[in-house]
Amino acid sequence: MNSVESIRQKIITSLGQALASLQQDGTINVDDLPLAELEVPREKQHGDFATNIAMTMAKKARMNPRQLAQKIVDRFDRTGTWVQDIQIAGPGFINFALDHRWLYPVLVHVQAEDHAYGTSDAGQGKRVQVEFVSANPTGLLHMGNARGAALGDTLANLLRAAGFDVQKEFYINDAGNQIENFAKSLEARYLELLGHDVIFPEEGYHGHDIIETMQGLIARDGDRYVQMETAERRAALVAYGLQEKIGAIRQTLANFGVEYDVWFSEKTLHESGAIQETLETLRTNGYVDENEGAQWFKATAFGEEKDEVLVRSNGIPTYFAADIAYHKNKFDRGFDWVINIWGADHHGHVARMKNAVQAVGYPPEDLDVILMQLVRLFKGGEIVRMSKRTGQYITLEELMEEVGKDAARFFFVMRGADSHLDFDLDLAKSQSAENPVYYVQYAHARICSILRTAQDAGAAVPRVASAPASMPSSCGLTGCGSCDVSGTSLTSLLKAAPAAPDNIDLTVLTHPSELALLRKIADLPDEVARAAMQMEPHRMARYAQDLAALFHAFYTHCRVLNDDPALQQARLLVVDDTRIVLRNVLHWLGLTAPERM
RNA sequence: GCGCCCGUAGCUCAGUGGAUAGAGCACUGGUCUCCGGAACCAGGUGCGCAAGUUCGAUUCUUGCCGGGCGCACCA
Numbered sequence: 001m002n003s004v005e006s007i008r009q010k011i012i013t014s015l016g017q018a019l020a021s022l023q024q025d026g027t028i029n030v031d032d033l034p035l036a037e038l039e040v041p042r043e044k045q046h047g048d049f050a051t052n053i054a055m056t057m058a059k060k061a062r063m064n065p066r067q068l069a070q071k072i073v074d075r076f077d078r079t080g081t082w083v084q085d086i087q088i089a090g091p092g093f094i095n096f097a098l099d100h101r102w103l104y105p106v107l108v109h110v111q112a113e114d115h116a117y118g119t120s121d122a123g124q125g126k127r128v129q130v131e132f133v134s135a136n137p138t139g140l141l142h143m144g145n146a147r148g149a150a151l152g153d154t155l156a157n158l159l160r161a162a163g164f165d166v167q168k169e170f171y172i173n174d175a176g177n178q179i180e181n182f183a184k185s186l187e188a189r190y191l192e193l194l195g196h197d198v199i200f201p202e203e204g205y206h207g208h209d210i211i212e213t214m215q216g217l218i219a220r221d222g223d224r225y226v227q228m229e230t231a232e233r234r235a236a237l238v239a240y241g242l243q244e245k246i247g248a249i250r251q252t253l254a255n256f257g258v259e260y261d262v263w264f265s266e267k268t269l270h271e272s273g274a275i276q277e278t279l280e281t282l283r284t285n286g287y288v289d290e291n292e293g294a295q296w297f298k299a300t301a302f303g304e305e306k307d308e309v310l311v312r313s314n315g316i317p318t319y320f321a322a323d324i325a326y327h328k329n330k331f332d333r334g335f336d337w338v339i340n341i342w343g344a345d346h347h348g349h350v351a352r353m354k355n356a357v358q359a360v361g362y363p364p365e366d367l368d369v370i371l372m373q374l375v376r377l378f379k380g381g382e383i384v385r386m387s388k389r390t391g392q393y394i395t396l397e398e399l400m401e402e403v404g405k406d407a408a409r410f411f412f413v414m415r416g417a418d419s420h421l422d423f424d425l426d427l428a429k430s431q432s433a434e435n436p437v438y439y440v441q442y443a444h445a446r447i448c449s450i451l452r453t454a455q456d457a458g459a460a461v462p463r464v465a466s467a468p469a470s471m472p473s474s475c476g477l478t479g480c481g482s483c484d485v486s487g488t489s490l491t492s493l494l495k496a497a498p499a500a501p502d503n504i505d506l507t508v509l510t511h512p513s514e515l516a517l518l519r520k521i522a523d524l525p526d527e528v529a530r531a532a533m534q535m536e537p538h539r540m541a542r543y544a545q546d547l548a549a550l551f552h553a554f555y556t557h558c559r560v561l562n563d564d565p566a567l568q569q570a571r572l573l574v575v576d577d578t579r580i581v582l583r584n585v586l587h588w589l590g591l592t593a594p595e596r597m
Numbered sequence: 598g599c600g601c602c603c604g605u606a607g608c609u610c611a612g613u614g615g616a617u618a619g620a621g622c623a624c625u626g627g628u629c630u631c632c633g634g635a636a637c638c639a640g641g642u643g644c645g646c647a648a649g650u651u652c653g654a655u656u657c658u659u660g661c662c663g664g665g666c667g668c669a670c671c672a
Contacts (some may be wrong), residue, residue: 208612374666
């Protein structure tokens with residue numbers, strides 16, 4: 001349990017005891033005692049924690065809220081709570097102010113946990129799957145995919161940090177109508193490139209990229225497919241096309257910092273008979289109707305307006321049928337929680353999917369669908385118009401070329417998923433103060449610069465109690481490179497430097513900007529857990545900005561390298577803790593933490 | 598027509614059943630003998646509208662207005 005949570009629990013327990021005591025001697029006459037809730041007041045002057053318990057209980061206790069509050073406070077045992085001062089305020093709030101010395105142990109704790117600081121066991125090892133992007137393998141990744149990639153990857157990182165057992169998955173739509181279309185489009189381009197007269201399919205994919213794909217094939221195999229039967233030719237072209245496209249998507253996502261645990265092919269659901277089995281399950285459970293030669297999912301049984309086709313009258317299952325089989329497969333694999341990230345244009349699908357999950361025998365509330373609103377690109381103050389149909393759109397590759405991976409990821413994850421995102425290309429590209437990405441990264445680089453200077457002067461970050469053997473030593477992310485290279489990083493250089501005495505005096509840290517920074521650092525485990533469990537990765541982006549701002553303020557007000565050895569030691573510790581937190585957060589956000597800029 | 602999302606400062610967006618609703622940008626004025634000025638400090642306007650639930654609503658409910666998106670034997 002982290003420091004904040006431990007103090008919070010102690011206060012809640014003490015409140016509960018105070019209430020129980022009042023109940024016992026009949027001062028308040030109620031049957032059941034609610035558990036007090038502690039909140040962090042908006043206003044700093046209202047203390048570190050506050051509870052509204054006196055207000056919520058006032059009516060049942062038939063007592064004036066402020067009077068009740070006073071009685072609670074009188075019985076409140078502050079042993080072990082760090083509570084220094086209690087005030088009754090406003091309509092009946094009880095405000096608790098902590099002795100700021102509670103923050104000092106946190107400073108040491110951060111050092112001990114290092115890469116693991118901020119992680120927790122909030123998720124209790126529950127198995128979670130996050131499926132995101134899942135773009136059609138018929139083209140390049142666009143802005144919507146990019147937003148999904150940043151949100152999904154960050155969310156998965158945060159869930160992992162919060163103690164969930166997380167799997168990242170990409171669902172490959174390599175079956176169905178759009179693949180037919182893809183095949184026809186490839187064929188048209190192929191023949192066209194070889195000088196044949198063809199009419200490009202009406203519903204085909206117009207993107208220039210598939211011309212390049214076919215140029216690649218011609219370079220490899222020449223015109224040998226021209227003579228083939230149409231079906232055979234299309235099969236050959238589409239096999240090549242899919243392989244090429246999926247490879248490109250995978251590479252682009254890797255460049256964007258996204259690595260999946262599983263790439264799941266829709267086609268395998270058709271080939272393995274999983275779809276048929278799922279249809280059987282649905283039929284057994286009584287959710288299938290036959291009508292006009294097609295098979296329907298009885299969505300109306302769940303209060304929907306109309307049923308949905310599962311198998312067309314031509315015998316081919318719909319995307320919906322495959323998707324049900326896919327979700328059944330996910331739950332069959334034993335996930336406790338399944339999260340999908342979809343574009344908002346698929347919102348009509350959400351209720352159906354949840355109903356279908358229930359129909360195959362799983363609890364629909366174990367499925368969460370995060371809908372993300374569309375992205376609008378701005379350049380020079382103008383909207384950049386995009387059209388998928390004509391292939392006129394900016395790709396993720398182009399975006400990364402233009403603004404870089406870090407800026408792109410940060411901008412996508414900076415806003416809540418359900419808010420429309422205006423992506424200002426000029427701003428993301430600008431290396432200036434207006435750009436929040438640079439603001440945050442600058443704080444990290446500035447810290448590293450201070451530590452370098454300290455090292456050159458022969459000073460070092462004080463050595464603190466080393467981590468117990470049971471302490472996790474990595475960030476909790478699989479495939480994380482930065483934890484492995486810590487042996488050569490600045491940190492270890494500093495740690496290897498002549499050690500300062502273990503016993504440093506932290507009580508010299510009293511400046512308001514120091515304490516505010518420490519308080520923010522102490523909040524990290526809670527913030528991570530909250531962002532993860534509420535599925536709100538944008539909270540982490542905000543946390544990073546807030547922390548950077550607090551650091552910059554601290555930097556201006558508190559001279560780190562100074563001629564008071566005790567103060568310098570203590571402040572070096574603050575600075576290095578801030579570095580650790582910034583680095584960890586940037587890491588979960590998928591951004592680099594530059595030591596120089 | 599039905600359904601989903603959104604409406605908060607000039608702009609882009611946070612936020613919470615509570616006590617004086619925040620941040621960045623933009624605008625104005627300040628801060629540096631010194632650790633990175635990509636920094637800091639100060640300055641002011643706002644919860645689309647109207648009812649309801651509540652001790653208390655920007656938050657929850659309903660209606661309306663405005664914007665976006667869905668409503669195929671497409672995915």
